[in-house]
Amino acid sequence: MDTETYNHLLKYVTPYIERQNTCMRKAISAQRLSATLRFLATGRSYKDLEFTTIMSKQSLCEIIPETCDVIYRVLKKDFLKFPKSEQEWLQIAAD
Template sequence: MYGQYKKLIEELKLEDSHSFRDFRRVDDNMFVELLERVGSRIEKQDTFWKKLLSPGLRLAITLRYLATGDNYKTLSFGFRVAHNTISIINPETCEAIIAEYLKDVLACPTTQEQWKELASLFSNKWNFHYAVGALDGNGHQLPANSQ
């Protein structure tokens, strides 16, 4: 494998940590945490006919896609993975991330007091009253307690 995962990412990791973070939009510690938490969910078994892609490569492709919005053909050239394979990897990896982090990140208040506390956090942090969250231009949720 001579694509971005094996060559470029390793080089950036060793020589330019800022560019490394920019390339994947997460630092190395977060990438390791993500891989530890979702790796078993996205790992596939090798077969007699085919050696499957590692969970780290699958995660790197998905993070790059989410960070840039590059089309599958462009990612295919960079990672040396077929575009039709990437079209399967990305949704599977996103679903694994959502399933793993759902209760940690997207916990919905269940009581009136919890809703009021969330609105207060949002009001104090963002000076946007009577709100409990927002979506940024990329469709990402911005919770009241984010930085």
């Protein structure tokens, strides 16, 4: 994924994945998207991603499903349209 596409996607998902720092820990915000995209692109296990993302397996188990849900919600309207007519289904079949 090129930088422009990544930044465009990050702009869409940031309001939903951004977290606040606390006195106990620093928030993982933009890294949530990076870890999720790495998981989706490589199919690696959470255990393997621990070392490349420097996040715990427990964090990844929470972050990746949440971020996938957010990506789906923000992109579905424009990019994941479900065919509504027989004509649209026929066009998809032809393509």
